[in-house]
Amino acid sequence: AQTVTQSQPEMSVQEAETVTLSCTYDTSESDYYLFWYKQPPSRQMILVIRQEAYKQQNATENRFSVNFQKAAKSFSLKISDSQLGDAAMYFCAYRSLGSGGSNYKLTFGKGTLLTVNP
Amino acid sequence: EPEVTQTPSHQVTQMGQEVILRCVPISNHLYFYWYRQILGQKVEFLVSFYNNEISEKSEIFDDQFSVERPDGSNFTLKIRSTKLEDSAMYFCASSRASLYGYTFGSGTRLTVV
Numbered sequence: 398a399q400t401v402t403q404s405q406p407e408m409s410v411q412e413a414e415t416v417t418l419s420c421t422y423d424t425s426e427s428d429y430y431l432f433w434y435k436q437p438p439s440r441q442m443i444l445v446i447r448q449e450a451y452k453q454q455n456a457t458e459n460r461f462s463v464n465f466q467k468a469a470k471s472f473s474l475k476i477s478d479s480q481l482g483d484a485a486m487y488f489c490a491y492r493s494l495g496s497g498g499s500n501y502k503l504t505f506g507k508g509t510l511l512t513v514n515p
Numbered sequence: 516e517p518e519v520t521q522t523p524s525h526q527v528t529q530m531g532q533e534v535i536l537r538c539v540p541i542s543n544h545l546y547f548y549w550y551r552q553i554l555g556q557k558v559e560f561l562v563s564f565y566n567n568e569i570s571e572k573s574e575i576f577d578d579q580f581s582v583e584r585p586d587g588s589n590f591t592l593k594i595r596s597t598k599l600e601d602s603a604m605y606f607c608a609s610s611r612a613s614l615y616g617y618t619f620g621s622g623t624r625l626t627v628v
Binding site for chain 1: 546548550552556557558559560563571604606608610616617618619621622624
């Protein structure tokens, strides 16, 4: 079974600075997806960024980018120019690339609570 | 942008009562899911549903739980006899296929007293 580990329960960053959230995972599969989800105090789950394991290029979405190291099974999230609205719980998640609905479930890490200081 | 809609947003129920959590997935999505998040803990997979049947369920999803897609638009999660430990945020999600991402609903906060 796949596991996802987020070793930083909490992180803080000054507004306008850059912060990196860590995520490692364990899998025997060669193809899969990785995600970062943001959960603000409203507790809604919002997709931040997605990475396909077969793509070597790191995904980027505006101020959010990832550092995907497949061999090391590492998938960190970098937030540049941090804003107060970035304050939230961030979850790393893994999903198999399989056939049939059973392989589409997400396995989440325990989350990192990000605080943005003005 | 299409949304996954969950109702109610918050439900309080007495221990032992039955509850039904409702979800309206995005209309052209084919795969449906329920996840649970106990306060302060990680999000956990409960069940996936495809082609009108359960495709996978976790250990959490025991005989007290059931899912249904009664009318082609709603997707419900029923808990037959709630326990205190069922108190959690329940998220519905849907996706078109493996190449597409999930869309989560806003969640239903279930409080069992």
